[in-house]
Amino acid sequence: MTRCLVIGGNGFVGSYVVDELVATGHEVTVFDRFSGGERRYDATPAREISGDFLNVGQVEQAVAGQDVIFHLLSTTNPASAEADPLLDVRTNVTSSIELFRLAAAARIEHLYFVSTGGAIYGEQAQDVVDENAMPLPISPYAIGKLSIERYLAYFRRVQGLRSTVLRLSNPYGPRQSPTRKQGVIPIFLRQIALGEPVTVFGDGSMERDYIYVADAARMLVAPLGRQSPHDLYNVGSGRSFSINEIIDSIRRITGIDPAVRFMPAPPTFVQHIALSTERFRAAFGETTDLTDLDEGVRRTWQTMVEAR
The missing domain is CATH 3.40.50.720 (NAD(P)-binding Rossmann-like Domain)
Known part of the structure; x- marks a missing residue:
């Protein structure tokens, strides 16, 4: 131990x-x-x-x-x-x-x-x-x-x-604060739960792992x-999703089609990032059982619904 x-x-x-x-x-x-x-x-x-x-x-x-x-x-x-x-x-x-x-x-x-x-x-x-x-x-x-x-x-x-x-x-996932300026998935879900438009910085093409x-x-x-x-x-997961893909997943899971408000992206935002995990997998084993995006969004949304 x-x-x-x-x-x-x-x-x-x-x-x-x-x-x-x-x-x-x-x-x-x-x-x-x-x-x-x-x-x-x-x-x-x-x-x-x-x-x-x-x-x-x-x-x-x-x-x-x-x-x-x-x-x-x-x-x-x-x-x-x-x-x-x-x-x-x-x-x-x-x-x-x-x-x-x-x-x-x-x-x-x-x-x-x-x-x-x-x-x-x-x-x-x-x-x-x-x-x-x-x-x-x-x-x-x-x-x-x-x-x-x-x-x-x-x-x-x-x-x-x-x-x-x-x-x-x-x-991302349950326990992540939706009121801090970090973590678009819980932030988007909170905005939807409150009936507010989803705020997107840039045109929605920005990608993250x-x-x-x-x-x-x-x-x-x-x-x-x-x-x-x-x-x-x-x-990481080894692949990237755009903000638009995140919103599409949220639509599928919540059944809500939110209004989207586009804002200028700050100059410190990176447009695209996905991490290779080949080194990690070679040292510590495969990571093929990762939770897919829709399932992860569903679990996060369910936690929010239960907390309301």
């Missing part, structure tokens, strides 16, 4: 990682702020630590006695990082460096950092992007994630902190305790 600390374990993706770790027999400690007191995960972890990622002493206490760390906490989202890039640097980047320092000092066996695959590559010539592509981030959020990746590589080389970067595409969150969690946990030849992996 591996003692796993999940930084940001009460967040959207983090809560599913907690569930997956518990289901696969590991001892889990969740570190998060637990805003509002709500527990998002279903599993019962060994420990819950209510703490602030910006408080080095609290993070140090959480790290003590752990074998492995999953770092999923982000103090910003793409919109808030763009509104205040310095906030992203002062909180996400510097606090992650502190975490890596503490992990190295505590001789943590392995640290897994969940980065972004949806934004870090920027605009690429190829349709499906693999890990050999040079990152070309054009948003502060993605620039910050790449900075954290580079600092993690520094700690790996200089202080021997074993680590893996997992570049996650665009996860969407992956159902429970599938993403299984992939994020898969490298735990296994030897692998690389320290960087893409995690």
